Amino acid sequence: MPTMAGSVRRLLLTPSLSEVTFERRGFPATPTETAQHLEAIPQAVLCGFEWALDTRSLWELERRLSLVRPEQLGFAYEGATMACTILDAIRGGRGRRARDLLDGPGRPHLFLAYIGIGFAMARLPRPLWRRVLPELTGSSPYHPTMSWLAVDGYGFDRAYFDTSRWVERQHVPAPYPWQGRPGYFHRAVDQGIGRALWFINGARPDAVAAAVRQFEPGRHADLWSGVGLAATFAGGISREGFRELRGSAERYRDEVALGMVFAVKARSWAGHVPEHTEWAANALGEMSVDAAVALADDTAVRGGESGADPQYEVWRQRIRAHFTSLPD
Incomplete structure (x- = not known):
């Protein structure tokens, strides 16, 4: 059950699924099957983002994400991590949502979760970036080495949503x-x-x-x-x-x-x-x-x-x- 605050945050922060379609972004026409396949990826990111904004608990978020088909699941975790990172940043970097997600159910999707942090960076002022990378308590051979994927995610986001400039x-x-x-x-x-x-x-x-x-x-x-x-x-x-x-x-x-x-x-x-x-x-x-x-x-x-x-x-x-x- 979504909270009132979560619903307000979702309405304020989440673009519609149509915003990431090739037609809306002005990308060149491509065969329908290919376009649908590629467009489903940022749409899965948006679904994960919405769910992370809306849910009361990590358990509920994990249950929602588990309903995503395996091929798209990592992308949904990208969006969820993006939302958790933004919510933590709003609390002055003192939140634990991103850490708990990546130490828990998001651990298998750490590579894409870092990219989700980069998506959050694209929407946060630079002074807040110094606190966006969570200190993970669980052991991972890829933290923080692969956290450069957050910077990669920032570059992807800017190129996708501000194509004329980037x-x-x-x-x-x-x-x-x-x-x-x-x-x-x-x-x-x-x-x-x-x-x-x-x-x-x-x-x-x-x-x-x-x-x-x-x-x-x-x-x-x-x-x-x-x-x-x-x-x-x-x-x-x-x-x-x-x-x-x-x-x-x-x-x-x-x-x-x-x-x-x-x-x-x-x-x-x-x-x-x-x-x-x-x-x-x-x-x-x-x-x-x-x-x-x-x-x-x-x-x-x-x-x-x-x-x-x-x-x-x-x-x-x-x-x-x-x-x-x-x-x-």
């Missing part, structure tokens, strides 16, 4: 010292923008490649890794479409394969690997899902390692090196 005019945001690394901030943002390009261009490999080429060349690698992650996790194309995507990436095939590995790991960690993710692993990395998961695990950065680059980027470098070392 994609057409190629806006570069001011640095922010996420994990004390302001110099890496824009690179993680670009990974999120790359993910958004997959949706903005209707999962059409040729159109996505053309969109990436419009950016300054120094940004192409991170954009392509975002494309690979989005294509592998979200899908929207056939087995042959993934092979076309690999060809379209040309000299950035290793970056697309890097994004694929992270997406496969996220799907595997959540306990559900859809067929399109298997197709992506085979086409983009010429490997099985199990091999991609093993690569992610074997290259993972262990606690205590430090260096010039954030641990997240070190992990990316190790995965990329695997594909770079392979013969053409």
Whole structure:
């Protein structure tokens, strides 16, 4: 049963499902089946967001989220984490909603939950960002290393909802010292923008490649890794479409394969690997899902390692090196 305060918050903060459709966003027309598949993803995010605003307890939120079909469940947790992060921020960062969600039922969906934190960042003033990342009490090998996905989520959100500025005019945001690394901030943002390009261009490999080429060349690698992650996790194309995507990436095939590995790991960690993710692993990395998961695990950065680059980027470098070392 929703609370009165929760209902008011939902009405004030939640856009309608139609707001995220391709037609409303002004994205190019794409075949109906593909559009419906891709549009269902941000709609699942919005449902999770609404439920987290409305519910009285974590138990009730978990029960609602459990009704979402497995392929969409991670996206619903994105939205729920976004809402919990905003509610915690409204309390001056003293709330525990996001922490309790990610320490509890959201733990298998941690990769996407970080992205949900990034969605919240897009709606919060920067002074509040220093408290958006919860201190998780449960053990997780991916916290806080993969919290750079929150910055990725911020980039995705801005590209999706303010496309003219962030994609057409190629806006570069001011640095922010996420994990004390302001110099890496824009690179993680670009990974999120790359993910958004997959949706903005209707999962059409040729159109996505053309969109990436419009950016300054120094940004192409991170954009392509975002494309690979989005294509592998979200899908929207056939087995042959993934092979076309690999060809379209040309000299950035290793970056697309890097994004694929992270997406496969996220799907595997959540306990559900859809067929399109298997197709992506085979086409983009010429490997099985199990091999991609093993690569992610074997290259993972262990606690205590430090260096010039954030641990997240070190992990990316190790995965990329695997594909770079392979013969053409």
